[in-house]
Amino acid sequence: MKKKVLFEQGDYKWIMYGRDPEKSHYVIDTNEYMILTEDGATLMDPGGTEVFPPVVAAISKDVHVGKVHSFICSHQDPDIMSSLPLWMGLCPKAKIYMSWVWTGFVAHFGHEYAPNFVAVPDEGISIRISKNLEPIQLIPAHYCHSSGNFSVYDPNSKILFSGDIGGAILPNDHVQLLVENFDQHIQYMEGFHKRWMPSNKAKLAWIKRVRALKPNLICPQHGSVFSGENVNKFLNWLEALDVGSAITA
Numbered sequence: 001m002k003k004k005v006l007f008e009q010g011d012y013k014w015i016m017y018g019r020d021p022e023k024s025h026y027v028i029d030t031n032e033y034m035i036l037t038e039d040g041a042t043l044m045d046p047g048g049t050e051v052f053p054p055v056v057a058a059i060s061k062d063v064h065v066g067k068v069h070s071f072i073c074s075h076q077d078p079d080i081m082s083s084l085p086l087w088m089g090l091c092p093k094a095k096i097y098m099s100w101v102w103t104g105f106v107a108h109f110g111h112e113y114a115p116n117f118v119a120v121p122d123e124g125i126s127i128r129i130s131k132n133l134e135p136i137q138l139i140p141a142h143y144c145h146s147s148g149n150f151s152v153y154d155p156n157s158k159i160l161f162s163g164d165i166g167g168a169i170l171p172n173d174h175v176q177l178l179v180e181n182f183d184q185h186i187q188y189m190e191g192f193h194k195r196w197m198p199s200n201k202a203k204l205a206w207i208k209r210v211r212a213l214k215p216n217l218i219c220p221q222h223g224s225v226f227s228g229e230n231v232n233k234f235l236n237w238l239e240a241l242d243v244g245s246a247i248t249a
Contacts, residue, residue, distance in 0.1 A: 001058045004177045006217060006225065007157040011038040012133065014159055016177060016219065017058045024050065029170065030079050031221055033161055034059060035154065037130035040069040044152055044161045045221050048082040055083075056090070065090045070129065072138070073098040074163030074221065075146035076105050085110035092116075097127065097138065101148030124150060139209055141165060143202035151206070153213050160215040165206065166234060167192055168223025179224045182233045189223060190241070197243035207239050 007014040018031040027050045035042040041063045047055050056065060068091045073081050076098075081087070088094070088110065098106060100119035107114045122142065126135035139151040144165050152161040168189035179185045197203055210218075218226040218234060226234045 001054045002175075002177060003058060003061075006033075006219070007159060009157075012036070012130070012156065013062075014154070014157055015062060016225065017055060018177065019175070020051065020054045022054070025172070027051065028079060029222060031219070031223075032059075033219055034062070035129060035136070036063055037133060039130045039132075040067040042070045042072065042127075042129050042136075043068055043087075044072045045074050045080045045163065046071055046083060046087060048079045049086065051079075052083040052086045067091075068094050070095045070097065070127065072127075072150075072152055072161075073102070073106065074141070074151065074161070075099065075149045076102040077146070077164075079221075081106065082109050084113060088113045088116065097125075099142075099146075099148030099150060102146075120150060122148075139206075139213070141202075141206045143199040144206050145196040145198060151210070153215065155213075158214070158216040159219060160210060160213065160217065161219050161221075162210075163221050164196060165238075166218055166220035166223065166226060167196075168220070170223055174224075176224055179226050179230045179234075182230050182237075185224065186237065192222075193238065193241055194243055194245040198247075200243055203238060203241075203243055207235055211235060 001017050001020040004016045013036040015034045032055050033044045095118050096116050097118045103117050103119050124138040124140050126137050128135045134155045137153045139153050141149040141151045170188050218231055
């Protein structure tokens with residue numbers, strides 16, 4: 001599994017893990033992101049049961065898994081956190097943040113861990129992950145593509161974790177973790193967004209929120225990271241894209 005440090009300032013880091021070469025071709029590729037501070041670790045969309053072993057192995061090189069104090073689930077899909085029972089076996093006191101819409105559904109992965117759930121209201125919340133940092137923010141992204149969906153913005157690093165928004169289905173031999181040529185990258189994400197994003201109104205509301213934040217990086221759960229001028233290129237492209245293709249199929 002590849003690893004890239006996206007931001008580093010002393011004990012405070014954003015780390016990306018992905019592109020496991022031994023992953024089954026039946027399983028969609030995912031990125032896992034960790035915010036590491038002196039107070040422990042936060043994992044965003046830590047993945048399904050199929051990718052649990054390589055994700056744990058990769059993260060263990062940077063932090064003892066017992067120091068993971070919180071998980072953030074952007075939405076309810078199995079590639080987000082069907083590995084819930086496995087993770088909670090390693091860090092049973094960790095909090096699990098998700099939309100209130102999905103608590104009863106995610107409990108199907110392991111209802112005995114429901115007391116660890118933090119049901120996030122539609123307007124989002126702030127989460128203090130370290131006493132020395134500004135809280136991170138759960139930004140509403142409802143209906144993009146899930147009815148209860150959140151992005152995560154970290155004002156300390158100006159990084160936005162966007163979940164499925166910005167996702168791309170990359171060929172197996174694609175090695176870049178950051179988007180290098182935006183125009184070439186469109187072919188890997190256009191069909192995904194047209195089909196999986198159902199609402200142009202919801203899409204535009206999310207873009208408006210994100211533009212106000214002015215992130216330096218947009219990090220999706222699938223595909224490559226947008227940085228530099230590619231951040232605005234992506235927002236402009238998505239703004240003009242007509243989504244919800246299955247409605248007229």
